[in-house]
Amino acid sequence: MDKYFVGMRVEVVGHEEGFWNSYFGAIVLRVDRTKLRVRYEELIDENEEYIEEDVAMKHVRPYPPESREVNYRMNVGDDVDVYDREGWWRGEVVFVFDGELMVYFHYMAGDDTEDYGTFPLDRIRIHQEVKEVAKGFAWSHVKVTG
Missing domain, CATH: 2.30.30 (SH3 type barrels.)
Known part of the structure; x- marks a missing residue:
């Protein structure tokens, strides 16, 4: 296949x-x-x-499956992707507001660009990793906290 x-x-x-x-x-x-x-x-x-x-x-x-189907609330420490600048950028939730999350982007640390950003929930998905298996692909959600 x-x-x-x-x-x-x-x-x-x-x-x-x-x-x-x-x-x-x-x-x-x-x-x-x-x-x-x-x-x-x-x-x-x-x-x-x-x-x-x-x-x-x-x-x-x-393309990963919709993570919005996952029935849990995102918390501080969760590994997420944020839709910004025409793509998804991986980061970690550092603060939860009402309807928004503040995210820290590790990949930018030490750079002159912004390390943190606050984004509405409709631009955030739980980060997922993929692994090849015999008949295609298997996905796993990355959830750091509880």
């Missing part, structure tokens, strides 16, 4: 400086033995066309 196929929705995992711990939605256009041709869902070039590129399979994962 091919794990990736043309038309499949995937995320490209940020693998360059400034993009660590980020995930960008894309659609698979072509499948080769070691790479995929993808078209990003949100990223556009200077001509306002969706960016297409060849990406090594090790930098691609299937």
Whole structure:
């Protein structure tokens, strides 16, 4: 069974400086033995066309299932992804407000950019990790606290 196929929705995992711990939605256009041709869902070039590129399979994962189906409340210490700047950025909940969360982004620590941000719940998902299994992929929620 091919794990990736043309038309499949995937995320490209940020693998360059400034993009660590980020995930960008894309659609698979072509499948080769070691790479995929993808078209990003949100990223556009200077001509306002969706960016297409060849990406090594090790930098691609299937689009995760909706984490909103999980029946628990996010708490301080939870590992989350925040939708910002056309992608999902991994961070940790550090403060819970009414309807918003303050998130610390480890990947930016020491950089001149902002380490923290406050975001509404509709732009936050529980971070999920994926593992290849015999018949496809298995997902696990990363929940740090209780």
